[in-house]
Amino acid sequence: MLAKRVIPCLDIKAGRVVKGVNFLGLKDAGDPIELAKKYNDQKADELVFLDITATNEKRKTLIELASRLAREIFIPFTIGGGISSAEEIHDLVTAGADKISINSAAVKRPELISEGARQFGAQCIVVAIDVKSVGGGKWHVFTHAGQKDTGLDAVEWALEAEARGAGEILLTSMDCDGAQKGFDLVITAQISSQLKIPVIASGGGGTLESFSEGVLKGKADAVLAASVFHYGTFSVNQVKRHMQKDGILVRL
Amino acid sequence: MIMIGIINYRCGNLQNLQNALDFLGHPSRLLENPEQMQGIQKLILPGVGAFRHAANNLKEFGFWEPLLKAFAAKTPILGICVGMQLLFSKSYEDGENEGLGLIEGEVVRFDHDLKVPHMGWNRVEFHQEDPLFEGIAKENWFYFVHSYACYPKDQQYLLGGAFYGHEFCAATRRDNLWGVQFHPEKSQEDGLRLLNNFAKVNPC
Numbered sequence: 001m002l003a004k005r006v007i008p009c010l011d012i013k014a015g016r017v018v019k020g021v022n023f024l025g026l027k028d029a030g031d032p033i034e035l036a037k038k039y040n041d042q043k044a045d046e047l048v049f050l051d052i053t054a055t056n057e058k059r060k061t062l063i064e065l066a067s068r069l070a071r072e073i074f075i076p077f078t079i080g081g082g083i084s085s086a087e088e089i090h091d092l093v094t095a096g097a098d099k100i101s102i103n104s105a106a107v108k109r110p111e112l113i114s115e116g117a118r119q120f121g122a123q124c125i126v127v128a129i130d131v132k133s134v135g136g137g138k139w140h141v142f143t144h145a146g147q148k149d150t151g152l153d154a155v156e157w158a159l160e161a162e163a164r165g166a167g168e169i170l171l172t173s174m175d176c177d178g179a180q181k182g183f184d185l186v187i188t189a190q191i192s193s194q195l196k197i198p199v200i201a202s203g204g205g206g207t208l209e210s211f212s213e214g215v216l217k218g219k220a221d222a223v224l225a226a227s228v229f230h231y232g233t234f235s236v237n238q239v240k241r242h243m244q245k246d247g248i249l250v251r252l
Numbered sequence: 253m254i255m256i257g258i259i260n261y262r263c264g265n266l267q268n269l270q271n272a273l274d275f276l277g278h279p280s281r282l283l284e285n286p287e288q289m290q291g292i293q294k295l296i297l298p299g300v301g302a303f304r305h306a307a308n309n310l311k312e313f314g315f316w317e318p319l320l321k322a323f324a325a326k327t328p329i330l331g332i333c334v335g336m337q338l339l340f341s342k343s344y345e346d347g348e349n350e351g352l353g354l355i356e357g358e359v360v361r362f363d364h365d366l367k368v369p370h371m372g373w374n375r376v377e378f379h380q381e382d383p384l385f386e387g388i389a390k391e392n393w394f395y396f397v398h399s400y401a402c403y404p405k406d407q408q409y410l411l412g413g414a415f416y417g418h419e420f421c422a423a424t425r426r427d428n429l430w431g432v433q434f435h436p437e438k439s440q441e442d443g444l445r446l447l448n449n450f451a452k453v454n455p456c
Binding site for chain 1 (some may be wrong): 264267268271272274275300301302324349360366368370371372373374375393395396397398399415416435437438439442443444
């Protein structure tokens with residue numbers, strides 16, 4: 001049977017891994033290739049790299065990163081961060097990225113999802129959705145690093161992304177991100193049970209229990225976290241062993 | 253020196269496959285047209301995306317007939333993902349489309365309530381002993397990503413099965429022809445070992 005996946009996420013700025021709390025206060029967390037190798041050895045199932053650099057050099061740096069990664073690790077990896085055209089997707093896939101995550105650009109121009117899926121296959125297109133609770137049992141989609149409320153309903157947008165050909169949803173709760181107090185189980189379960197494609201839970205993974213809960217209560221197909229892995233609170237292996245103890249099938 | 257040819261019919265990322273072969277120390281070459289199959293001892297047919305598009309490209313770039321000839325000439329061939337599906341008689345993706353027909357059987361979409369694509373790590377149960385699986389434990393893990401799966405008509409071609417709602421064909425073999433539904437180039441140690449095993453099988 002299919003194992004649930006544990007995915008370390010690396011935020012990249014100017015070629016270095018950084019981690020912030022609630023999208024503010026960035027701290028240096030190391031060299032991306034070194035960390036990728038470390039997680040690879042710990043049996044990470046996939047890796048996600050999100051670039052938050054906002055300079056002209058960005059594109060070249062990302063392509064170089066994808067190309068180096070593809071030569072050094074033999075597990076799937078996703079690259080995202082400000083990607084807004086099929087041409088950029090093409091360049092990164094050619095360099096060796098297995099999947100491309102698109103976020104704000106997909107909200108602005110949903111056709112990008114269909115174009116990407118048509119040209120590179122649905123499996124290649126991960127739609128990243130950042131959500132915040134707006135009360136009344138509703139969640140909205142936020143863009144621009146969680147600063148802009150698009151007014152879009154989170155569940156409706158996830159369904160549209162799926163209909164347009166997304167292969168997977170990377171769902172991040174802005175309310176929980178960085179706090180390490182657990183994933184937003186309510187919205188994760190809502191979206192995961194309404195969609196046919198896999199959903200990755202992100203934002204809030206902290207305690208060992210929180211990862212199991214993301215799968216058991218949040219119904220996520222995969223769980224993603226950054227800080228707990230970067231700062232060595234837990235290894236990927238430790239998280240997986242705990243999940244296994246809770247009756248979840250993982251690759252060990 | 254054995255040279256492995258990777259068929260480039262513009263269907264997916266071949267660089268990662270070549271990276272894995274480089275890492276293992278096996279020389280390989282991307283084949284841009286069938287003329288370049290000269291001097292090649294083994295072939296890999298990779299593939300990502302939709303079956304019909306892949307089948308059309310395989311014809312358009314002139315590899316269809318040469319592949320059938322290479323099989324008849326006993327050249328070891330490995331199909332990966334859609335490259336495996338193309339070995340079968342037909343697929344139901346985007347209508348009914350014919351494959352190479354080297355393995356009698358069909359490629360059908362998962363029709364259960366589980367998430368599709370079948371994406372992530374799954375275990376392959378070996379139904380037969382095979383040099384491709386040499387040194388790979390029963391508790392193996394391989395990385396899959398696909399929405400359609402292969403079902404050979406004759407069980408003798410079911411080399412390995414994986415379970416996702418039901419059992420499907422994860423690995424097939426007919427003489428000098430192998431196919432795997434998962435991505436060995438993305439399956440860490442088990443995948444690299446399998447590629448290494450393919451590189452080592454003796455050309456007939």
